[in-house]
Every structure is written in C-alpha cells, then in structure tokens.
Amino acid sequence: MLLVEETAPDQGALPVAALKSQLRLGSGFDPVEDATEHAALAGFLRAAIATVEARTGKVLLTRVFRLRLEDWRDPAAQPLPLAPALAVESVEMTDRTGAVTAVPADQWRLIPDNQRPILAPVGAVLPTVPMGGSVTVRFTAGFGTSWGSVPADLAQAVLMLAARYYEDRGFDSGQQLALPHGVGALIERWRAVRTLAGRGGRA
Template identity: 65%
Template structure:
C-alpha cells in the first residue's frame, strides 16, 4: 500500500492566532505580525497535526489523498486507511503496462464510518486487479476545511503539542512520546490502522 497526500492545508486554515495566544506571544495593535514568526508557528502546527493524525488515523483538515494498492484486502469491501472519508473521487486500474482504466463509479460506493470507512462494490465484488497491475483510489478526507470543524479535543491536542514543539525547538533531541495531556485528549479517537495489500486471493469462486 502507498498513501500519498496530494494537497496540504492552507495557511489560513491553521490556528496560528490560537497558538500565538496559547504561547502568550507579544502582539501590538500597531505592530504587524512577523512573517518569520508566523511561518515558524505554522510549521509547528503542521508537525503537530501530522503527529496527531498518525496516532489516530483521523484527518483533521480536509484534503486530497491517493491510495495505491497491489490488490484489494477483501474484494467484498476494502477498508480505507484514513477517516473520515468525505468522497471517493475516482478509482482507476493500471494493468502494469501503462494502460489505465477508470472504474465506472456506478459499480462502487463509499460506506462512511468514523472509524473504518469502506470502499464497497455495488454488486458482489470489487473489480479484479491484474496480476502485474495495481489500483489507485483518489479520495478526500477530513473533518472540514476550517479549523472550527475539528473536534475540540483534537484541536486542543494540536495546540498543546505544537506549543511543546515550540518550547523544545532549541533542543536537538526531544522525547518521542506524546505528553500525557495530549495522549489523554486523543485516546478516544485512536483506532488500529487497517493497511491494504494482497490480503485477498485473486481467485473468486
């Protein structure tokens, strides 16, 4: 399985002002916000978001992904590696020799789920993937395009973790374990990540 992030959250969607307030950084009515500081805070936020998403399998800010599979885990329905999935935009099969065929959207559907969304066939099976080929699924996932759409506990966890990264920025070695407060906030969102691969037999019958 190969999962590629095709788009990234816009700077405007990141809670830079919230992190600045959390850190109690100085700002003035007549003082323009420092661009370098804003870029640095955005970097800490992106790092924190990436860590929280990796630990929970939940996408906080909506964006587009592409999933490449050598075969379906189960041709009766393939679990998506992230949640929540908003739309599956297209499914394409590559025969391994450069021929790419889109799979008719009328033959598959998204079964939404906060823990384990599924790509499901509308008939009995998902289409056969050629032995030398692969399938790609392009989809969008995330709680929303703006920070207010992110659940409050996950949003708070991001701010706490970004603040920790900010405070530890001068140290080369920092602890890889999450702070206890962050772990507690994300605990209910954690789920076992379901990976794709050649888990299902190519013979159906």
C-alpha cells in the same frame, strides 16, 4: 500500499492566532519579524497536526489523498486507511504495461464511518485488479476545511503539541518522540486499531 497526500491544508485554516495566544506571544512592531514568527508557528502546527493524524488515523483538515494497492484487502469491502472519508473521487486500474483504465462510478460506493470507512462494491465484489498491476483510489477525507470543524479534543491536542514543539525547539529532536501525557489522553478515544490497506500479494 502507497498513500500520498495530494493537497495540503490551507494556510489560513491553521490556528496560528490560537497558538500565539496559548504561548502568550504579543504582536511586534516589525512586520517582517511578525511574518517570520507567523511562518514558524504555522510550521509547528503542521508538525503537530501530522503527529496527531499519524497517531489516530483521523484527518483534521480536509484534503485529497491517493491510495495505490497491488490488490484489494477484501474485494467485498476495502478499508480506507484514513477517516472520516467524505467522498471517493475516482478508482483507476493500472495494468502491467502501465495502461490506466477508469472504473465506472456505478461499480463502487463509499460507506462512511468515523473509524473505518469502506470502499464497497455495488455488486458482489470490487473489480479485479490486473495481475502485475495496481488499483489507485483517490478520496477526500477530513473533518472540515476550517479549524472550527475539528473536534475540540483533537484541536486542543494539536495546540498543546505545537506549543511543546515551540518550547522545545532548541533541544535534540530525539527528545520529542514521546507524546506529552495530556496530548495522549486527549487523542486516546480517537485511536483505532489500524488495518492493512491491501494484501499486496501480487507479483
């Protein structure tokens, strides 16, 4: 399985002002210094978002992902590794020679779910993956394009974690592996049992 993030969250969607308020940081008079601080806070927020998403399997800000599999986990119902999935943009088969063929959209459908979205066949099973080849699924996932779309507990977890990263920035990064207790408690209900995205048994 190979999962690639094709698009990044829009810079303007990051809650830099909220983090700044939480850290009780005022605005300076030097625009260059303010821009530097803004970029640093955005970096801590991106790191916090990545951590929360990795722990929960939930995409906070909507973007496009590309999933490549050597075979379906189950040709009758292929789980997608991230939620909430909003749309499947395309499904493509690649044979052992590298030739790519688009799978018509009338052969598959998305079953949305906040925990375990499914790519399902319109008929009995999904199209057969070529021997020695792969299938690529492009899909869009996320709660929304603005920070206001993110559930309140996940949003607060990100702010708390980003603030921790800001405060601990002078320490060894190895000390930041464990989530603060408050952050763990906020994301607990969103954590789901992770499933393998594919068998990967083809050679």
